Amino acid sequence: MNHLTRLRIVISLVASVASLSLGAASPAAAKLLVGIVVDGLDGDCLDLLRQQLGRGGFRLLQERGVVIPEADYGTYLDAAAATSTVVTGAAPSVSGVGAAEIFDRNTLRCVPVYSDPAVIGNYTNAAYSPAALRVSTVADEARIASGGTNVVYAVAPDPAGAIALAGHAANAAIWIDAKTGNWASSTFYKDMPVTVATRNRLSPLSSRLDTISWTPLLDPADYPGLPDHLSRYPFRHVFPRARAERLDMFANSPLVNTEVSAVATDLINNLKVGSHPGVTDVLNIGYTLEPYRYGKNPDNRPEQLDAYIRLDRDLEKLFATIDRRVGLDSTVVVLASTPRRPRGRRDDDRWAIPYGEFSTRKAASLLNIYLMAIYGNGDFVSAYHNGRFFLNHKLIKERSLDLRAVRAEAADFLTRMTGVDRVYTIDDILAGRAGEHPEALRRNTVKESAGDLLVDITPGFEIVDDYNTLVAPGENLPGMVYRMAPATAPAYIMAPSLAPQTIGQPVDVRTIAPTVARILRIRSPNGASVAPLSLEKR
Structure with missing residues (x-):
């Protein structure tokens, strides 16, 4: 073999190796990221319903995802x-969002965390923006990485969910207005999809509610784990015009998830989400599986099981649309869920479960009397909101009192009240010495909007919030008692590059965002400080 021939062979081999290496290092970017957050999803309930689930909804994520x-x-x-x-x-102490509503010390009123008078509502009188969200989201980073050539849409039943899912740079955040039933948005976002405006005009929810009813999707005998008395008589819930809270009732039912899916499907079909070349479009969706609060029977297991089956069917249809229009092999799907609320309907008196009431007005009044006995007359308690008491900082400063000492006195007094388990001062929380998980409580507290005292109620007690006359819908329904619940929830990540696998130990939820960013090969959000998960590839 002469020198020239050997040289040609060497060049050919080098070129082949370079080509293979280049191909392995540069797989095709995902065309679409679908981010789903389900409020109150319970993994145990999914396991119970495994035989009733379809092949293309939750089971698709379980069998093909992480x-x-x-x-x-x-x-x-x-x-x-x-x-x-x-x-x-990012935890709330970093992101700035610690709850759906915060207490404004200046006006002594509770306001939505995303409320923003600097913008105008679109198909709503309420004005919201992501100004309270102090850090970027995965959707923001995907938008920046594309140079603005991709599209980002978020759809959810409520404004807080839609805005968090949309972030700052999205084309639109879309939600159901709680007063009119319109699909609404904010002028902060520059693109109100025509398909959504058309839906408001031609098929408004408010005009259809009278004709909508919620009945079991399956035969009652087909729901597993139900005793005979619950499977014998099928439930039926309606949303009549005579009920002033009918929009709240609908938003608490699984039927709202079908409405959300319909809008998301419209965006895929009509706006070609997932079809922009060379970039990753983002479609984020919010769903709810919170227990139905408006039924007559405190035991709402039939409704809860039906809600899971219905959401599974909605996901199956959504994924089928994505597969047809974009291709699931070109899509990254992330489904996370929020912790279940630590309260539930009170059991019937015949079961003799210990029960009590914690009146926020009575507690505030007694606390104020106690502090006046020590420090002199005055209104020392400004408000109660979301498990927290707010003290009058202005009065305490005028009296030249030590705020920490006043908080400690107040906490000691509240701890002795019937129905109170534990009380923590904001000083102890921020110092990381409060609660069973002090570091978690510290990072989940937004100090700028936190109350002075955090009160944990004894399990089985009902918080009677008679201090506040204006509260969020469903937040102060009678008969809702405190129940301890874990602060964990299931999550799934399905991507073409990842092998199916199960992570057998608890995972910090803050790892999800940087993990998704790594899959998309974009920057992590700027508030993400936890390392991404190391996952097995295909």
Whole structure:
């Protein structure tokens, strides 16, 4: 073999190796990221219903994705705070979003965390923006990485969920207005899809509610784990015009998930989400599986099981649309859930379960009397909101009192009240010495909007919030008692590059955002400080 021939062979081999290496290092980018957050999903309930689930919904994620049975939030977070944690990879102390509503010390009123008078509502009188969200989201980073050539849409039943899922740079965040039933948005986002405006005009929810009813999707005998008395008489829930809270009732039912899926499907079909070349479009969706609060029977297991079956069918249809229009082999799907609320319907008196009431007005009044006995006359208690008492900082400063000492006195007094388990001062929380999980409680507390005293109620007690006359829908329904619950929830990641696998130990929920960013090969959100998961590839 002469020198020239050997040289040609060497060049050919080098070129082949370079080509293979280049191909292995540069797989095709995902065309679509679908981020789903389900409020209140229970993994045990999914296991119970495994035989009733379709092949293309939850089971698709379980069989083809990364299964995280326990995504750990550290402490309970409501849906707004939990969603922001999922999409940013940052705890509330960093993201700035600690709850759906916050207490404004200046006006002594509770306001939505995303309320923003600087913008105008679109198909709503309420004005919201992501200004309270202090860090970027995965959707923001995907938008930046594309140079603005991709599209980002978020759809959810409520504004807090939609805005967290949309982030700052999205084309639109879309939700159901709680007063009119319209699909609404904010002028902060520059693109109100025509398909959504058309739906408001031609098929408004408010005009259809009278004709909608919620009945079991399956034969009652086909729901597993139900005693005979619950499977014998099928439930039926309607949303009549005579009920002033009918929109709240509908939003608490699984039928709202079908409405959300319909809008998401419209975006895929009509706006070609997932079809922009060379970039990753983002479609984020919020669903709810919170227990139905408006039924007559405290034992709502039939409704809860039906809600899971219905959401599974909605996911199956959504994934089928994505596969047809985009291709699941070109799509990354992430489904996370928020912790279940630590309360539930009170059991019937015949079961003799210990029960008590904690009146927020009575507690505030007694606390104020106690502090006046020590420090002199005055209104020392400004408000109670979301498990927290707010003291009058202005009065305490005028009296030249030590705020920490006043808090400690107040905490000691409240701890002795019937129905109170534990009380923590904000000083102890921020110092990381409060609760069973002090570090988690610290990072899940937004100090700028936190109350002075956090009160844990004894299990079985009902919080009678008679201090506040204006509360969020469904937050102060009678008969809702405190129940301890873990601050974990399942999550799934399905991507073409990942092998199916199950993570057998609790995973910090803050790892989800940087893990998704790594899969998409984009930057992690700027508030994400936890390393991404190391996952097995295909």
